[in-house]
Amino acid sequence: MITLWELGGRDDRRYSLFSWRTRMALRHKRLDFHSIPVRMSDKAVIAFSGGKTVPIVKDGEGDGNDFVVRDSWKIAEYLESRYPDAPTLFGGAIGQGVTQALNVWVDRVLVLPMLALIVADVHERVDPADEHYFRESMEKVLKMTLEETRTRRAEAMSKLNRTLEPMQALLKRQPWIAGAQPAYADYILFSIFQWARVMSPHEVLEEGPLRDWRERVLDLHGGFARS
Amino acid sequence: MITLWELGGRDDRRYSLFSWRTRMALRHKRLDFHSIPVRMSDKAVIAFSGGKTVPIVKDGEGDGNDFVVRDSWKIAEYLESRYPDAPTLFGGAIGQGVTQALNVWVDRVLVLPMLALIVADVHERVDPADEHYFRESMEKVLKMTLEETRTRRAEAMSKLNRTLEPMQALLKRQPWIAGAQPAYADYILFSIFQWARVMSPHEVLEEGPLRDWRERVLDLHGGFARS
Numbered sequence: 001m002i003t004l005w006e007l008g009g010r011d012d013r014r015y016s017l018f019s020w021r022t023r024m025a026l027r028h029k030r031l032d033f034h035s036i037p038v039r040m041s042d043k044a045v046i047a048f049s050g051g052k053t054v055p056i057v058k059d060g061e062g063d064g065n066d067f068v069v070r071d072s073w074k075i076a077e078y079l080e081s082r083y084p085d086a087p088t089l090f091g092g093a094i095g096q097g098v099t100q101a102l103n104v105w106v107d108r109v110l111v112l113p114m115l116a117l118i119v120a121d122v123h124e125r126v127d128p129a130d131e132h133y134f135r136e137s138m139e140k141v142l143k144m145t146l147e148e149t150r151t152r153r154a155e156a157m158s159k160l161n162r163t164l165e166p167m168q169a170l171l172k173r174q175p176w177i178a179g180a181q182p183a184y185a186d187y188i189l190f191s192i193f194q195w196a197r198v199m200s201p202h203e204v205l206e207e208g209p210l211r212d213w214r215e216r217v218l219d220l221h222g223g224f225a226r227s
Numbered sequence: 228m229i230t231l232w233e234l235g236g237r238d239d240r241r242y243s244l245f246s247w248r249t250r251m252a253l254r255h256k257r258l259d260f261h262s263i264p265v266r267m268s269d270k271a272v273i274a275f276s277g278g279k280t281v282p283i284v285k286d287g288e289g290d291g292n293d294f295v296v297r298d299s300w301k302i303a304e305y306l307e308s309r310y311p312d313a314p315t316l317f318g319g320a321i322g323q324g325v326t327q328a329l330n331v332w333v334d335r336v337l338v339l340p341m342l343a344l345i346v347a348d349v350h351e352r353v354d355p356a357d358e359h360y361f362r363e364s365m366e367k368v369l370k371m372t373l374e375e376t377r378t379r380r381a382e383a384m385s386k387l388n389r390t391l392e393p394m395q396a397l398l399k400r401q402p403w404i405a406g407a408q409p410a411y412a413d414y415i416l417f418s419i420f421q422w423a424r425v426m427s428p429h430e431v432l433e434e435g436p437l438r439d440w441r442e443r444v445l446d447l448h449g450g451f452a453r454s
Binding site: 093095096097098100101102104165166167169170174177179180183185 | 324327400
């Protein structure tokens with residue numbers, strides 16, 4: 001039995017981009033899991049993990065031999081080595097190495113522009129108990145108020161789409177980020193669009209191959225990420 | 228027998244970044260090759276390939292059954308499928324797909340900032356017959372004169388290094404771009420630094436993991452890229 005601790009928002013939303021990487025990896029591996037929503041401001045309920053961030057995965061029967069893994073990248077590595085006979089996330093050592101390069105690029109280059117674009121919408125949909133904590137920490141990161149971010153949407157949208165241009169070009173050459181078939185690399189990039197999709201009423205992508213690809217990812221695993 | 232057509236500069240320099248991807252891929256596959264320098268302004272000598280750009284690889288005995296492949300990415304794909312028993316460039320389909328993502332990112336995001344930084348130095352070292360052609364085409368691409376690029380070196384250097392930040396972060400986590408061992412992903416990124424190394428007397432990288440990694444790539448295959 002696998003348990004996934006992850007951020008929970010209003011109306012039972014699951015909105016952490018990092019937990020979406022884990023969710024898609026679990027479905028890719030054909031593993032069922034039980035989700036436990038966690039408030040961003042409540043670190044006590046996840047203290048058992050030894051850390052302060054979700055996602056956290058616990059895998060086991062509760063018999064004292066459970067594996068507890070924290071951090072979406074480490075969880076993906078864990079799933080790949082623990083379930084080698086299920087469909088592969090990385091396709092071997094080189095695939096894993098280059099996928100980590102993509103992971104670092106997405107985290108360092110794409111997350112912040114996307115945050116700047118959707119942060120005010122996200123704020124309206126986090127757990128009410130997290131609203132204050134969320135505003136305070138995000139305004140610090142972005143160095144502006146949530147209200148200011150609303151007036152700069154067009155600028156943020158154009159910056160985000162400029163940064164995504166290499167991925168548009170890539171998807172003219174191959175149907176998935178990982179090539180002919182989807183793999184963990186796809187879920188990494190998808191996670192930032194799913195974050196926006198779950199938490200914002202606005203379309204964040206200009207028309208193009210990337211938008212078509214996002215729809216294909218939404219169709220994967222029985223339309224898992226659509227629901 | 229493999230023949231490689233590639234740009235040749237002064238003093239027998241081989242300076243095309245794309246041909247360095249091919250050179251490293253050939254050495255990785257433990258294949259010997261014969262290099263034919265081509266002038267940038269001379270399209271006639273490569274017309275046999277059906278295109279106007281190098282690198283071009285011809286593989287065969289000249290018996291009418293030769294393979295002619297153009298474009299560094301296509302050459303890498305060709306070598307991987309033609310020589311499956313030699314060390315792998317991609318490590319399988321997913322590795323190949325994600326490596327193509329890196330390839331597109333390097334070409335679309337890194338080549339231009341590097342060009343802006345070294346273009347005047349490159350101009351001094353191309354084949355004298357190419358000087359005029361090179362200046363004209365590069366000034367068009369960069370929308371400024373070669374002389375202007377010299378006055379903007381600091382700005383170009385800072386822009387390049389900012390764009391490289393995710394790769395610095397990656398190389399704190401793993402020794403090679405492709406993970407635990409070098410592969411084609413490493414040669415793609417290396418090619419832009421080798422271009423600078425062959426054509427410019429200036430160091431283009433700030434101190435950090437990326438500079439250390441570049442030295443490790445230079446040591447590969449018996450120090451092949453150092454000489």
